[in-house]
Amino acid sequence: MPRATFPRGHPDGAECPGPLAEESSSSSAASPDSFAGSASVAESALLLIGSCHEALRDYETARKTYYRYTDLFPARAGAGVMVTISETWIKEHKCSQAIPVLEETLRQWPKSDSIPLARMRLAECWRTAALRSGGGPA
Numbered sequence: 249m250p251r252a253t254f255p256r257g258h259p260d261g262a263e264c265p266g267p268l269a270e271e272s273s274s275s276s277a278a279s280p281d282s283f284a285g286s287a288s289v290a291e292s293a294l295l296l297i298g299s300c301h302e303a304l305r306d307y308e309t310a311r312k313t314y315y316r317y318t319d320l321f322p323a324r325a326g327a328g329v330m331v332t333i334s335e336t337w338i339k340e341h342k343c344s345q346a347i348p349v350l351e352e353t354l355r356q357w358p359k360s361d362s363i364p365l366a367r368m369r370l371a372e373c374w375r376t377a378a379l380r381s382g383g384g385p386a
Contacts (some may be wrong), residue, residue: 271283290321291320291321291324293316294316294320295317295329296316297310297313298310298313298314298332300309301313303333307336307337307339310336311333311336311359314329314336315333317329326357326360326362327356327357327361327362327363327366328343329363330349330350330352330362330366331353331362331369334349334350334353334366334369335369337349338369338372338373341375343373343377344377346370346373347370347373348379350370353366354367354370
């Protein structure tokens with residue numbers, strides 16, 4: 249499996265596996281079928297791989313992995329995963345990309361436990377957008 253390492257040679261030499269393949273098209277990436285039919289193992293693996301790449305600041309790969317999770321497990325994916333995806337955009341200082349994800353999250357899962365965090369992140373993004381446009385607080 250391809251591995252990502254910490255930028256600039258992290259002293260721990262930490263690595264994480266590559267994202268799961270879309271349709272087993274890449275022999276070097278794990279496929280969902282490689283988890284011996286155990287959905288819970290595949291779910292955990294996807295979330296761990298995503299968080300590993302997020303920790304390594306490989307946000308694009310983390311997002312791909314989280315979106316793959318939402319494709320494979322739509323019934324289990326919810327506001328928490330979507331807020332996590334939006335946070336990868338925020339960490340890259342791309343609030344304009346996070347805003348639509350957060351707004352959709354608020355519409356689709358209004359009673360989720362993740363909604364307070366989604367609202368807070370959305371407010372932060374709108375504030376950032378206002379400051380960048382010169383509209384600052386009153």
